[in-house]
Structures are given as structure tokens and as C-alpha cells.
Amino acid sequence: MSIRTNILLRVYLAFGLILLFALAVVVQMGRLQFIQGEKWKAMASKMSTKYEIVEATRGNILSVDGALLATSVPEYELHMDMFAGGIYEDKHFYGKVDSLADKLAQLYPDKSSTQYSRMLRNARKDSARYQLIHRRVTFQELKQIKQFPIFKLGKYKGGLIIEQKISACCRSSR
Numbered sequence: 001m002s003i004r005t006n007i008l009l010r011v012y013l014a015f016g017l018i019l020l021f022a023l024a025v026v027v028q029m030g031r032l033q034f035i036q037g038e039k040w041k042a043m044a045s046k047m048s049t050k051y052e053i054v055e056a057t058r059g060n061i062l063s064v065d066g067a068l069l070a071t072s073v074p075e076y077e078l079h080m081d082m083f084a085g086g087i088y089e090d091k092h093f094y095g096k097v098d099s100l101a102d103k104l105a106q107l108y109p110d111k112s113s114t115q116y117s118r119m120l121r122n123a124r125k126d127s128a129r130y131q132l133i134h135r136r137v138t139f140q141e142l143k144q145i146k147q148f149p150i151f152k153l154g155k156y157k158g159g160l161i162i163e164q165k166i167s168a169c170c171r172s173s174r
Contacts, residue, residue, distance in 0.1 A: 072166050078133040079161040082124045086157030096149040103148045
């Protein structure tokens with residue numbers, strides 16, 4: 001075998017291997033796109049980053065002479081995890097749920113103690129992990145609520161979930 005044919009044989013072999021590799025890549029891309037496409041799209045949507053607009057805490061806006069023009073007033077939204085650590089067992093929850101309902105009814109007379117108790121018990125039966133208790137709670141009310149039965153156990157044992165909402169409050173100028 002001459003040197004020329006030996007070199008050509010090696011070039012054809014290298015070219016053939018490169019062509020075979022390129023064909024394998026194209027076949028794999030087609031398989032991923034058309035056969036497994038839905039599976040990977042679903043996985044990507046679960047793992048992708050979600051962008052969310054977060055409202056800034058603004059603070060006070062003052063005029064040139066120091067008069068207060070506007071301020072940010074924090075309000076809170078209260079939710080409850082019915083299966084938090086301290087009330088996971090039924091005896092701990094049902095032993096204090098009526099006293100919690102009484103305190104909530106005293107603070108918020110929009111519902112009676114019985115209605116609050118029924119709401120909390122139904123949420124427990126439904127295995128609610130994010131039950132709405134009340135919206136538009138002021139800071140002073142929040143301090144009281146943190147001393148209520150069950151809630152005074154803390155965030156992780158009592159199940160009280162507090163979400164701060166900022167609303168702008170304005171004063172009229174002079």
C-alpha cells in the first residue's frame with residue numbers, strides 16, 4: 001500500500017467518523033425536541049425563576065419646611081397553618097381553639113365566637129396550611145393577636161403567618 005492511499009484512507013476514516021458523530025447529534029436533538037419535548041418543557045417551567053414585583057417601603061415624604069406630606073402605613077394580613085408544630089396533635093388544637101375564637105371575636109366583632117370557631121375547625125378538617133384569619137390588621141392589633149392562645153406559641157409552633165402589606169397614607173397640605 002502506498003503512502004498516498006494510506007493517507008487518503010485515514011482522511012476518509014476521520015471524515016466518516018466526524019460525519020457519524022454529526023448525524024448522532026442531529027438524531028439526539030430531534031429525539032429531545034419531538035419525542036421528549038413536553039417532559040423537558042414541564043420540568044423547565046417548574047425549575048425556572050419566577051420574577052415578582054416587590055413593593056418598596058417608602059417611609060415618610062416631607063416638604064421643604066419639614067411638614068409631613070405622606071407616609072407608609074404597614075397593614076398586615078393574618079393566615080394560620082392548622083398543622084404547625086405546637087398544634088399538630090388534635091388535643092392541643094381542640095383544647096385551645098375555642099379560647100382563640102373568643103379572643104378573635106372580641107377584637108373583630110364582624111364574626112361571632114362560634115363563627116370563628118367553626119371556621120378554624122373546618123380549616124383543620126380540610127387540612128388548610130394557609131387559612132386566612134383576617135385582613136387589614138394594624139400593628140397595635142397585631143401585638144395583641146400575638147398574645148392570643150395558640151398564637152403565643154410563636155410562628156412555627158402556633159402557626160400564625162403574618163404578611164406585611166404597605167399602603168400609602170397621605171395628609172392634605174395645610
